[in-house]
Amino acid sequence: MGRKKTIDREIILNAAEDIVRSRGAAALTIDALAKSLGVTKGGIQYSFSSKDAIIDAMVSRWFVSYDQKFSDIAGDNADPASRVWAHVEATRQADEPANYKAAGLMAALMLSPEYLASTKKWYESRTAGLDVSTPEGRAARLAFLATEGAFALRWFGLMDISDDEWASMFSDITSVLKKET
Secondary structure, eight states, rough: OOOOOSOOOHHHHHHHHHHHHHGGGGOOOOOHHHHHHOOOOHHHHHHOHHHHHHHHHHHHHHHHHHHHHHHHHHHHTTTTHHHHOOOOOHHHHHHHHHHHHHHHHHHHHOOHHHHHHHHHHHHHHTTOOOTTTTTHHHHHHHHHHHHHHHHHHHHTSSSSHHHHHHHHHHHHHHHHHOOOO
């Protein structure tokens, strides 16, 4: 009979996200994770066989959370412009821990071509079908890019953006969408 698992996967994933956020994606190793939790490497490997498995679980967990928020906003069968609107709103509404997690995951993904490819595909799905020959389509594309730019600048620490300024930026972004939709 095998040993009973003593480390909760969610605790491991939380610690992995903390490492990525505080020390960068390159610092995420099974050894660093074990040390941060005060367990053996074998304890981590009991739940996750490799660093890639940990990253995969982190990505899956974030996508499930984001996709639920996105679906709540977009509804069923949203057209391309509505999907962009839902993305803008989901990003605007996300709390600080969620945004730090997303930024940390993006940093970790950049280290792996496999994960980078799936992330590119996910981003492409956000704007798939936009008709950029129309003012509405161009406004939606611009809103998407502005949302991602604001996110990257703030959550990668490239620009200090206060909560008030964040709200103001998203007010501007949504006004572009409202004028054209």
